[in-house]
Amino acid sequence: xxxxxxxxxxxxxxxxxxxxxxxxxxxxxxxxxxxxxxxxxxxxxxxxxxxxxxxxxxxxxxxxxxxxxxxxxxxxxxxxxxxxxxxxxxxxxxxxxxxxxxxxxxxxxxxxxxxxxxxxxxxxxxxxxxxxxxxxxxxxxxxxxxxxxxxxxxxxxxxxxxxxxxxxxxxxxxxxxxxxxxxxxxxxxxxxxxxxxxxxxxxxxxxxxxxxxxxxxxxxxxxxxxxxxxxxxxxxxxxxxxxxxxxxxxxxxxxxxxxxxxxxxxxxxxxxxxxxxxxxxxxxxxxxxxxxxxxxxxxxxxxxxxxxxxxxxxxxxxxxxxxxxxxxxxxxxxxxxxxxxxxxxxxxxxxxxxxxxxxxxxxxxxxxxxxxxxxxxxxxxxxxx
Amino acid sequence: xxxxxxxxxxxxxxxxxxxxxxxxxxxxxxxxxxxxxxxxxxxxxxxxxxxxxxxxxxxxxxxxxxxxxxxxxxxxxxxxxxxxxxxxxxxxxxxxxxxxxxxxxxxxxxxxxxxxxxxxxxxxxxxxxxxxxxxxxxxxxxxxxxxxxxxxxxxxxxxxxxxxxxxxxxxxxxxxxxxxxxxxxxxxxxxxxxxxxxxxxxxxxxxxxxxxxxxxxxxxxxxxxxxxxxxxxxxxxxxxxxxxxxxxxxxxxxxxxxxxxxxxxxxxxxxxxxxxxxxxxxxxxxxxxxxxxxxxxxxxxxxxxxxxxxxxxxxxxxxxxxxxxxxxxxxxxxxxxxxxxxxxxxxxxxxxxxxxxxxxxxxxxxxxxxxxxxxxxxxxxxxxxxxxxxxxxxxxxxxxxxxxxxxxxxxxxxxxxxxxxxxxxxxxxxxxxxxxxxxxxxxxxxxxxxxxxxxxxxxxxxxxxxxxxxxxxxxxxxxxxxxxxxxxxxxxxxxxxxxxxxxxxxxxxxxxxxxxxxxxxxxxxxxxxxxxxxxxxxxxxxxxxxxxxxxxxxxxxxxxxxxxxxxxxxxxxxxxxxxxxxxxxxxxxxxxxxxxxxx
Numbered sequence: 006x007x008x009x010x011x012x013x014x015x016x017x018x019x020x021x022x023x024x025x026x027x028x029x030x031x032x033x034x035x036x037x038x039x040x041x042x043x044x045x046x047x048x049x050x051x052x053x054x055x056x057x058x059x060x061x062x063x064x065x066x067x068x069x070x071x072x073x074x075x076x077x078x079x080x081x082x083x084x085x086x087x088x089x090x091x092x093x094x095x096x097x098x099x100x101x102x103x104x105x106x107x108x109x110x111x112x113x114x115x116x117x118x119x120x121x122x123x124x125x126x127x128x129x130x131x132x133x134x135x136x137x138x139x140x141x142x143x144x145x146x147x148x149x150x151x152x153x154x155x156x157x158x159x160x161x162x163x164x165x166x167x168x169x170x171x172x173x174x175x176x177x178x179x180x181x182x183x184x185x186x187x188x189x190x191x192x193x194x195x196x197x198x199x200x201x202x203x204x205x206x207x208x209x210x211x212x213x214x215x216x217x218x219x220x221x222x223x224x225x226x227x228x229x230x231x232x233x234x235x236x237x238x239x240x241x242x243x244x245x246x247x248x249x250x251x252x253x254x255x256x257x258x259x260x261x262x263x264x265x266x267x268x269x270x271x272x273x274x275x276x277x278x279x280x281x282x283x284x285x286x287x288x289x290x291x292x293x294x295x296x297x298x299x300x301x302x303x304x305x306x307x308x309x310x311x312x313x314x315x316x317x318x319x320x321x322x323x324x325x326x327x328x329x330x331x332x333x334x335x336x337x338x339x340x341x342x343x344x345x346x347x348x349x350x351x352x353x354x355x356x357x358x359x360x361x362x363x364x365x366x367x368x369x370x371x372x373x374x375x376x377x378x379x380x381x382x383x384x385x386x387x388x389x390x
Numbered sequence: 391x392x393x394x395x396x397x398x399x400x401x402x403x404x405x406x407x408x409x410x411x412x413x414x415x416x417x418x419x420x421x422x423x424x425x426x427x428x429x430x431x432x433x434x435x436x437x438x439x440x441x442x443x444x445x446x447x448x449x450x451x452x453x454x455x456x457x458x459x460x461x462x463x464x465x466x467x468x469x470x471x472x473x474x475x476x477x478x479x480x481x482x483x484x485x486x487x488x489x490x491x492x493x494x495x496x497x498x499x500x501x502x503x504x505x506x507x508x509x510x511x512x513x514x515x516x517x518x519x520x521x522x523x524x525x526x527x528x529x530x531x532x533x534x535x536x537x538x539x540x541x542x543x544x545x546x547x548x549x550x551x552x553x554x555x556x557x558x559x560x561x562x563x564x565x566x567x568x569x570x571x572x573x574x575x576x577x578x579x580x581x582x583x584x585x586x587x588x589x590x591x592x593x594x595x596x597x598x599x600x601x602x603x604x605x606x607x608x609x610x611x612x613x614x615x616x617x618x619x620x621x622x623x624x625x626x627x628x629x630x631x632x633x634x635x636x637x638x639x640x641x642x643x644x645x646x647x648x649x650x651x652x653x654x655x656x657x658x659x660x661x662x663x664x665x666x667x668x669x670x671x672x673x674x675x676x677x678x679x680x681x682x683x684x685x686x687x688x689x690x691x692x693x694x695x696x697x698x699x700x701x702x703x704x705x706x707x708x709x710x711x712x713x714x715x716x717x718x719x720x721x722x723x724x725x726x727x728x729x730x731x732x733x734x735x736x737x738x739x740x741x742x743x744x745x746x747x748x749x750x751x752x753x754x755x756x757x758x759x760x761x762x763x764x765x766x767x768x769x770x771x772x773x774x775x776x777x778x779x780x781x782x783x784x785x786x787x788x789x790x791x792x793x794x795x796x797x798x799x800x801x802x803x804x805x806x807x808x809x810x811x812x813x814x815x816x817x818x819x820x821x822x823x824x825x826x827x828x829x830x831x832x833x834x835x836x837x838x839x840x841x842x843x844x845x846x847x848x849x850x851x852x853x854x855x856x857x858x859x860x861x862x863x864x865x866x867x868x869x870x871x872x873x874x875x876x877x878x879x880x881x882x883x884x885x886x887x888x889x890x891x892x893x894x895x896x897x898x899x900x901x902x903x904x905x906x907x908x909x910x911x912x913x914x915x916x917x918x919x920x921x922x923x924x925x926x927x928x929x930x931x932x933x934x935x936x937x938x939x940x941x942x943x944x945x946x947x948x949x950x951x952x953x954x955x956x957x958x959x960x961x962x963x964x965x966x967x968x969x970x971x972x973x974x975x976x977x978x979x980x981x982x983x984x985x986x987x988x989x
Contacts, residue, residue, distance in 0.1 A: 017948055017949075019949075048565060071949075196556060199944045199945055200944045202943070202944050202945070224938075224939055224940055227939075227940050228940040230941035231940060248942055248943075249944050249945065263948075264948040264951070266948050270948050272949070277949065277951070278948055278949045278950070278951065279948075280948070289952060291952070320955055323955050324951050324955050327951070327958060328946065328951065332948060356973060360916060360917045360973075362916055377937050377942060378939065378940050378942060379916050379940075379941045380942040380943070380944065381941045381942055381943060381961070382915075382916055382938060383916065384958065385958060385961045385965065386916070388960050
């Protein structure tokens with residue numbers, strides 16, 4: 006069996022525009038008032054056909070519209086893209102088609118159109134259930150708008166997920182516990198809970214560098230936030246299946262599982278990354294980042310990629326280790342060895358089991374709850390072994 | 391050969407920065423010994439490190455021809471000696487090869503501790519001394535005050551001191567004339583059997599070992615069969631030359647002359663500085679007095695950062711040893727640092743110079759362990775052992791008592807800082823021997839344990855006096871004290887490279903400072919780590935480095951894989967700069983930083 010089948014095959018499509026840029030966001034997103042959606046449509050369709058030609062005959066498990074704010078796309082654009090996708094690959098019976106949506110009233114009005122185009126899951130960026138905090142996070146919507154949009158989504162789509170950001174400025178543990186419990190009553194089947202991370206090159210990053218971003222929790226409180234999050238979600242039957250993702254059994258994001266299980270994914274759009282296996286090689290691809298430049302490149306050269314290279318075996322192994330240990334199900338040791346060309350030393354594994362960071366079952370290792378809390382260090386430890 | 395009364399042999403005594411090398415340059419230049427176009431600053435300091443640090447490490451020599459006012463042309467042999475205490479032995483043997491010295495003192499700075507030590511060496515060697523006040527053209531120059539100071543502190547008559555500016559050339563003719571008129575000519579008997587002093591030797595890539603000699607009696611010629619009296623080795627002289635300062639062949643060297651020869655000698659170690667050289671046949675009966683090899687007094691471990699560089703380090707050390715017989719090395723294995731060498735040095739500057747040369751000239755990345763001194767262990771069975779490495783300390787039940795080397799330290803300091811100096815010396819277990827004043831400067835003499843000085847005494851001295859203190863020392867002998875080995879345990883395991891000998895009364899404070907410092911230096915791990923200082927099995931200080939609680943990236947999706955993988959690569963590269971010790975990774979800088987501490 007080809008290795009990528011262990012993770013499946015998906016398509017990621019990047020829409021690089023937002024109405025405003027959030028101060029914590031380090032994604033490839035841009036604010037633009039004039040977007041020629043017809044022109045973008047031609048480019049996306051052309052790219053789908055191009056990559057389709059080299060992945061002929063594959064069964065597609067997932068499509069994901071990410072961004073940016075894909076809910077700024079006209080439903081007609083989404084519909085045309087999905088029509089081309091169906092014409093290019095065979096879709097799995099349970100093919101998951103997700104679109105990231107802003108929880109505003111305007112977007113909610115487009116939900117029905119997205120559903121009719123074939124979207125069967127939305128992931129909403131609600132981020133907080135407190136108006137003051139939404140403003141601090143630079144979000145344009147209010148809590149009331151978000152709840153209303155969520156209700157529309159709930160009745161329109163089979164599956165709905167939303168994101169919250171925690172460990173925010175001046176947030177207390179108690180506030181978060183209450184907010185999270187509240188969020189869990191909203192009857193989503195999936196929820197992504199991200200600890201606020203201040204990245205370089207963002208507005209928050211600049212503020213932090215100038216000492217103007219105050220009230221962020223230190224490591225101890227961060228750890229308490231994370232632990233409380235696990236506890237509350239667990240009690241609500243929404244265990245973490247990945248570091249920051251919680252779902253009812255069976256409602257996990259199939260698309261994201263492809264990443265974490267080291268399946269294959271096509272990346273289309275500005276700055277979109279892809280991983281494609283061919284024979285024994287695994288290729289990494291990356292689209293040109295600037296939206297205008299990507300568009301022109303697709304139009305003039307019929308290819309928006311800025312990079313396409315074979316991953317070195319060590320890098321392939323490192324990626325698998327890094328991604329798969331985020332999952333509760335963990336990592337397959339034989340798969341890791343097949344990439345790395347070497348096994349992880351049994352002594353190293355035994356040491357990590359002894360200090361309670363991992364558990365080892367037949368051919369599979371998992372990070373324990375304690376291990377997942379310090380996963381970066383754990384991964385570095387295993388990777389150096 | 392030159393008539394004895396037309397020869398003057400001399401050295402220059404000065405504190406660092408008082409202008410010794412510049413004066414030497416001017417003497418060479420003004421006599422036309424070196425053409426102006428070939429002149430470069432600090433001509434005699436040939437090593438990069440010497441030029442950079444403005445110091446002289448090896449003795450260097452130049453033969454100058456000087457037509458004096460009396461109409462005769464004299465041969466002046468200048469031996470430029472190191473000024474630093476670490477190289478005191480090089481100074482003392484160079485001093486015995488000449489008859490007089492120029493004492494160069496900065497006309498605004500005055501006499502420094504180092505000047506004193508070297509002047510006493512010159513006086514011990516029976517030198518005639520001509521005081522020279524340099525930098526006389528600077529606005530801050532106070533020649534009268536400094537003359538008075540020379541008389542008060544050293545006890546030399548300074549009224550005829552020569553006033554010069556080596557930089558501008560002012561007064562240089564007076565210096566040359568004084569060398570001829572005020573310094574004595576050498577003595578010697580041309581008809582007596584050959585008796586020559588081995589002053590220095592070095593390795594030259596083209597010529598092999600080059601030996602510098604001062605002829606006392608007799609004549610040395612090319613082709614002569616000679617014998618080293620100390621080693622009894624016999625050689626044939628291949629080339630004979632004088633230094634101007636480049637080698638110029640000469641047919642013979644007679645009494646009072648200084649020159650060099652080569653004799654197919656393989657390594658510098660085969661030549662003993664201070665040895666007496668005579669002819670194989672009809673040699674002299676008694677050697678020159680006072681031969682003693684230089685003894686390393688400070689030891690430390692040198693380990694390659696990358697274990698794969700061990701062979702390269704071995705080669706580099708061998709090559710450096712070829713040219714520096716005072717530097718010793720033997721292989722050492724450390725559980726913490728792997729394979730390396732335990733090296734002995736003449737002092738801390740010597741240690742730094744050698745380490746710099748290894749890193750720079752041989753492109754090596756090194757970990758240097760804490761410097762230690764040689765303790766004498768008096769065992770219960772009567773044996774006396776030298777302890778070079780605290781890690782080798784035997785079980786105390788076998789040890790009767792321990793002695794440590796003491797120094798006599800002379801510190802000169804403006805009296806504003808005297809209190810700080812006394813406190814520093816007191817804190818380092820010093821015993822005050824003398825305290826006197828010369829103007830607004832105090833001179834304090836302390837008996838101190840060398841072990842307390844090799845850490846960061848000099849750095850502390852400079853910082854508490856804002857650089858105004860000068861310091862010099864001589865080894866004064868060994869004395870018993872209540873010394874113990876303090877071990878450092880990280881995660882319950884002793885880290886050999888961090889163990890040290892300390893005075894029992896200071897062990898708690900030292901141990902506490904050490905574990906606190908290590909707690910800062912060792913990054914947190916996935917588990918908690920006890921850090922302890924112990925004497926034997928008794929823990930005297932303890933800290934616990936808490937376990938890391940949270941370190942996980944919140945978001946990691948398909949688009950993040952490349953970037954996060956690159957971060958992981960960086961993290962792994964960082965881990966390579968750590969030393970694995972048991973389950974704990976200790977950063978290299980911890981081995982050095984942990985030992986640099988106050989008080």
